[in-house]
Amino acid sequence: xxxxxxxxxxxxxxxxxxxxxxxxxxxxxxxxxxxxxxxxxxxxxxxxxxxxxxxxxxxxxxxxxxxxxxxxxxxxxxxxxxxxxxxxxxxxxxxxxxxxxxxxxxxxxxxxxxxx
Amino acid sequence: xxxxxxxxxxxxxxxxxxxxxxxxxxxxxxxxxxxxxxxxxxxxxxxxxxxxxxxxxxxxxxxxxxxxxxxxxxxxxxxxxxxxxxxxxxxxxxxxxxxxxxxxxxxxxxxxx
Numbered sequence: 001x002x003x004x005x006x007x008x009x010x011x012x013x014x015x016x017x018x019x020x021x022x023x024x025x026x027x028x029x030x031x032x033x034x035x036x037x038x039x040x041x042x043x044x045x046x047x048x049x050x051x052x053x054x055x056x057x058x059x060x061x062x063x064x065x066x067x068x069x070x071x072x073x074x075x076x077x078x079x080x081x082x083x084x085x086x087x088x089x090x091x092x093x094x095x096x097x098x099x100x101x102x103x104x105x106x107x108x109x110x111x112x113x114x115x116x
Numbered sequence: 117x118x119x120x121x122x123x124x125x126x127x128x129x130x131x132x133x134x135x136x137x138x139x140x141x142x143x144x145x146x147x148x149x150x151x152x153x154x155x156x157x158x159x160x161x162x163x164x165x166x167x168x169x170x171x172x173x174x175x176x177x178x179x180x181x182x183x184x185x186x187x188x189x190x191x192x193x194x195x196x197x198x199x200x201x202x203x204x205x206x207x208x209x210x211x212x213x214x215x216x217x218x219x220x221x222x223x224x225x226x227x228x229x
Binding site (some may be wrong): 006 | 219
């Protein structure tokens with residue numbers, strides 16, 4: 001079945017360390033997103049990508065970096081510059097960025113990142 | 117700046133009750149509005165999507181309405197069941213920043229047997 005796979009499910013980061021969260025989709029979707037969710041809050045956009053080799057900052061991009069070398073993959077790196085990284089991270093995708101004619105967005109199962 | 121608010125933040129009802137979750141947004145320039153379900157520690161599952169030109173959508177026991185002029189949407193759940201217990205999030209899709217979704221904080225629903 002098609003879907004979005006995020007890994008790892010749980011990740012612990014030490015102070016000063018960079019960590020990378022994986023997001024892979026086999027839906028043949030062009031557009032991919034990374035969202036952050038803090039407890040009791042809605043989701044906030046970190047980065048998004050329309051096509052391969054293109055990505056744009058969202059509302060809270062500071063301290064994060066992404067790459068889009070392959071259509072199916074959109075990894076997120078949480079750098080040491082992100083001072084409060086403990087959160088639930090969700091990857092999502094839609095078929096095309098300009099096609100809002102009823103295509104719903106698909107989410108992965110999320111990754112929990114904790115600073116130790 | 118678009119803001120999305122959901123009321124109430126939490127709701128507890130006995131099984132079988134009909135209930136309404138509310139969502140409001142500040143800017144009517146939206147592509148669509150979507151309702152999602154999130155189980156604890158899980159990703160989001162799309163429940164209903166209402167295009168900006170539509171007034172409502174139905175799926176099984178769920179009915180969502182949209183009033184763009186007043187900036188409001190409601191999610192109606194009929195004959196609630198314990199399996200409906202989850203957090204429900206609404207989100208509007210806007211024209212800029214890649215058509216991003218702006219989410220409300222969610223309503224945590226608990227349906228007691």
